[in-house]
Amino acid sequence: MSAVIATHSLHKRFGDVHAVRGIDLRVERGCVYGLIGPNGAGKTTVLRMLLGIMRPSSGGISVLGASPTTDRPQLRRRIGYLPGELNLGERTSGAALLKHLAELSGPVAPGRIEGLAERLDLDLSRPVRSLSKGNRQKLGLIQAFMHSPELLILDEPTSGLDPLMQREFLNLVREARDAGQTVLLSSHILSEIQHAADAAAVLSHGSVVAEGEVSSLRPAAVSRVRAVLSEVTAREIRGGLAEPGILSDLQIEPAPGNQLRVQGAFRGRADELVKALSRFTVQELTIEEPDLEESILNLYAQKEQEESA
Known part of the structure; x- marks a missing residue:
């Protein structure tokens, strides 16, 4: 071409x-x-x-x-x-x-x-x-x-x-x-x-x-994930989402109906997130558009890491 x-x-x-x-x-x-x-x-x-x-x-x-x-x-x-x-x-x-x-x-x-x-x-x-x-x-x-x-x-x-x-x-x-x-x-x-x-x-x-x-x-773009999960404990959420590195900056709060509200940052392919959430009962799920400024900062950081390596 x-x-x-x-x-x-x-x-x-x-x-x-x-x-x-x-x-x-x-x-x-x-x-x-x-x-x-x-x-x-x-x-x-x-x-x-x-x-x-x-x-x-x-x-x-x-x-x-x-x-x-x-x-x-x-x-x-x-x-x-x-x-x-x-x-x-x-x-x-x-x-x-x-x-x-x-x-x-x-x-x-x-x-x-x-x-x-x-x-x-x-x-x-x-x-x-x-x-x-x-x-x-x-x-x-x-x-x-x-x-x-x-x-x-x-x-x-x-x-x-x-x-x-x-x-x-x-x-x-x-x-x-x-x-x-x-x-x-x-x-x-x-x-x-x-x-x-x-x-x-x-x-x-x-x-x-x-x-x-x-x-x-x-994969360099960062999305904000918000979900409401039921029939699950905060410990199970951390083990399924934070510890494997699916979500960073994980926040867990009580929600009405004995549920838990989850927020976190996600970087990667949607398939990874879907598979991780499939372990839980998901009542609500919102994935916000990646923030461009944040994405560019991450691209800068990746480039610096590659050059230093």
Whole structure:
């Protein structure tokens, strides 16, 4: 497979601020690749350098075999881009705006715009300036996807979308991948990357702290587990959950009905937790989404341990 995106020792400085610190990325053709990290991690800066909107302070970039710095006009027609901050202050209708953008982006198949609008439940006859944030985001997604580009670069693509539309967006991404397109998307939502991407890089403070297949990044994430167990003693819970290392920071409190309320942190595969809990009578169970900041700190700690070893 050939790399659609490749960066080498990519740096970007804004005065005294070192926003991107020596990032190496390789995105293969036909895959969905995620950039994940909290706000300020450097995700948007990396995407803008890939598009030629910003020049790197140092380092190399190749996008679709070309340089974004010198070949930006030619690359524009081969890329679909959704910026993180979408500014569409147009007086015209959504349909008219997309028609104008289609003249810039390249050929759009007949019925493609209307089909995307129907899937995303967007009325294209309304003036753009009257649209809500969510509907503006839908319009941005349509302009990125409509010309079936070789490469899609999407910055926080589900911002403002309701859960139903988020699901439809994930379907669009999967269809693009199945059609041989390459998708690079950034997000600060861990579950979004887990559901959409084949591989990902975790960014923090302008550096990559972990990268690889999404499944390989999952064990580093920490979930909070809350459960109500019956017909069990605190000693049995500790022996089944804490001592084998299934749950850390274990807390056990009395609950109504002679039950026990259990809380703890879980890192690993869900199968391990399910097997451990199967020994008990579980009345309630909640597993909270891993906290991204905590996950990144754990990835940092793992990296430091590997280097010291």
